[in-house]
Amino acid sequence: MCNAVSKMILSACLAGLMTTYGCNSQDANMRQQAREMYTQAENAFQSRNYQLASELLDTLAARYPKAVEVQRDAMHLRPMVIEGKTIREIESCDSLIAALQMKKAAMDSRFTFVDNPQLVEGYYLSKTQPAGNLFASNGIEARISPDGEFYMLSSVTGRNIKHTSITLTADNEEMTSEVVAYDGERNYRSGANEMITYNGPKCDSIGMFVANHPASAITVTYNGSGSFRLPLSTSQRDAIRETYEMASVMSQLASTRRKREYLDRQLMLARDQAARTLRDSTDSGK
Secondary structure: OHHHHHHHHHHHHHHHHHHHHHHHHHHHHHHHHHHHHHHHHHHHHHOHHHHHHHHHHHHHHHHOOOOHHHHHHHHHHHHHHHHHHHHHHHHHHHHHHHHHHHHHHHOOOOOEEEOOOOOOOEEEEOOOOOOHHHHOOOOOOOOEOOOOOOOEEEEEEOOOOOOOEEEEEEEEEEEEOOOOOOOOOOOOEOOEEEEEEEOOHHHHHHHHHHHOOOOOOOEEEOOOOOOOEEEEEEEHHHHHHHHHHHHHHHHHHHHHHHHHHHHHHHHHHHHHHHHHHHHHHHOOOO
């Protein structure tokens, strides 16, 4: 009886030892695989393949969360990867900013800034735009706000069309603006004169339409309770095209500068995190 009990106890102990050995073996394999993946990420970082390094670190974090020592090393490597990637993006931003500044400088002489005290803010106007009071004539005009927004105005006089939109036609293609209901502000009427201000995506589409037909005959149709068509003069067409192009450059320049500022902040955070995780690794006895 005692022998039987002893055998049962021995078997249980052996089973426990085998289980412990199996777990330890699995843990060792897991740590080895995690270390190998970390080494791949480190090699990618050294080769300046920051995208691959970042992807490997993401996989490492998801697949081997229990490999504590490796994850600690990865916490230090990750901000270094972000730093390298950010520096590369900053260099790209700086190159683009320089190119856009040169392009804008080449176009600056073709524009004048109109500072009308009757308006809330001034605007940039192409020197190609025909001179005269737009509100007292038939035509359309493109402008750029001080912060680089492209917008347009349409004016018609003596027709009583009560127009709410315009349609441009060229080469059997057409583009219609947004509909602006009469409100006394964006859609303004005074006696026989009517004027609408357009902005936003639909206005950009009108500008792009003109830019895509730089040498075509363009007709503008005023849409309202009635309609009125007239050919767009060459000077008006060219003014709209170059105003749209200038606004596009100014908008891209502004957004690239904002991105550059964001990257500067990201770089500072990455360097700070790299310094903190290095101290953590040193304190842990690495």
